[in-house]
Amino acid sequence: DAGVIQSPRHEVTEMGQEVTLRCKPISGHDYLFWYRQTMMRGLELLIYFNNNVPIDDSGMPEDRFSAKMPNASFSTLKIQPSEPRDSAVYFCASRPTGAYGYTFGSGTRLTVV
Amino acid sequence: EDKVVQSPLSLVVHEGDTVTLNCSYEVTNFRSLLWYKQEKKAPTFLFMLTSSGIEKKSGRLSSILDKKELSSILNITATQTGDSAIYLCAGKGGSNYKLTFGKGTLLTVNP
Numbered sequence: 001d002a003g004v005i006q007s008p009r010h011e012v013t014e015m016g017q018e019v020t021l022r023c024k025p026i027s028g029h030d031y032l033f034w035y036r037q038t039m040m041r042g043l044e045l046l047i048y049f050n051n052n053v054p055i056d057d058s059g060m061p062e063d064r065f066s067a068k069m070p071n072a073s074f075s076t077l078k079i080q081p082s083e084p085r086d087s088a089v090y091f092c093a094s095r096p097t098g099a100y101g102y103t104f105g106s107g108t109r110l111t112v113v
Numbered sequence: 114e115d116k117v118v119q120s121p122l123s124l125v126v127h128e129g130d131t132v133t134l135n136c137s138y139e140v141t142n143f144r145s146l147l148w149y150k151q152e153k154k155a156p157t158f159l160f161m162l163t164s165s166g167i168e169k170k171s172g173r174l175s176s177i178l179d180k181k182e183l184s185s186i187l188n189i190t191a192t193q194t195g196d197s198a199i200y201l202c203a204g205k206g207g208s209n210y211k212l213t214f215g216k217g218t219l220l221t222v223n224p
Contacts, residue, residue: 004155031210042216043156043201056211091155095210101147102212104155 002026004105006092012111018080021108023092024073033102034067034077035091043091049075082112115140117204119215126192127223134187134218136202146185147212148176149201156201159187192222 005024013019025032033048047057052069060067064083069075079086089109093102116139126132138146145163149156160169162178162185169176173196176187189196199219203212 033211035214043203043214045211045213048211050210100145100161100205101149101158104157106154 004092004094004103006090006105006108008108009106010109010111012113013082015083015112016081017112018078019082019086019110019112021077021090021092021110023075023077023105025075025092025094026103027073029094029096029103030072031095031097032069032075033093033095034075035093035104037089037091037107038087046077079110082110084112087111115204115206115213117202117213117215119200119202119218121218122216123219123221125221125223128193130192130222131188131190132192132220134189134200134202134220135184136186136215137182137184138202138204138213139183140204140206140213142207143180143183143204144207145205146178147203147205148185148187149203151199151201151217152197159200189220192220194222194224196220197222 007022030051034046035043037043046059047067049069067077089107091104091107093104095102118137120135147161148159160176165180173190178185199217201217203214205212
């Protein structure tokens with residue numbers, strides 16, 4: 001079991017550029033979550049999917065953020081255009097139906113300069 | 114909106130000390146409370162609590178839930194430098210699968 005795999009591990013980009021973060025959940029997990037972590041706000045849920053369908057995107061901060069899950073083994077979180085305040089660690093997590101905890105990926109540390 | 118508050122935000126102790134971390138929650142249709150440990154990377158699962166008054170224990174760590182007070186504590190006895198981490202508390206409601214996290218407690222254990 002390779003766990004939840006995120007890429008890239010680190011991303012530094014200039015303000016205004018498009019950023020795409022990637023996630024491969026654990027095989028068989030039908031829930032996928034995107035979280036953002038900052039010192040000020042802690043871990044915040046951005047969006048989650050069930051069986052590749054977005055269920056709750058109320059945490060997506062604004063229209064610059066979008067997420068997709070084209071199949072059970074891949075999801076993306078896109079920020080376009082990026083801003084310095086988007087700098088954070090973005091975590092992807094997955095879980096199977098009926099389980100209690102998530103398994104988190106190692107995160108993508110995004111820095112927007 | 115669901116809310117989870119942890120205290121203290123940070124704590125510095127010496128090896129061998131016992132620490133208690135606090136978590137209070139306001140979660141609609143509350144079902145369970147989870148504790149995670151986050152070192153350098155991803156949070157890793159510690160405990161899930163669903164019933165009041167029943168202690169969960171794993172080695173030197175233990176946790177208990179008080180549904181009347183809408184709170185939980187995480188105790189660590191005989192702390193070691195390897196316990197240094199951010200400890201996160203999260204509440205889960207019954208209507209969906211999302212976890213609402215607190216901001217965490219940064220524990221530093223000095224030798």
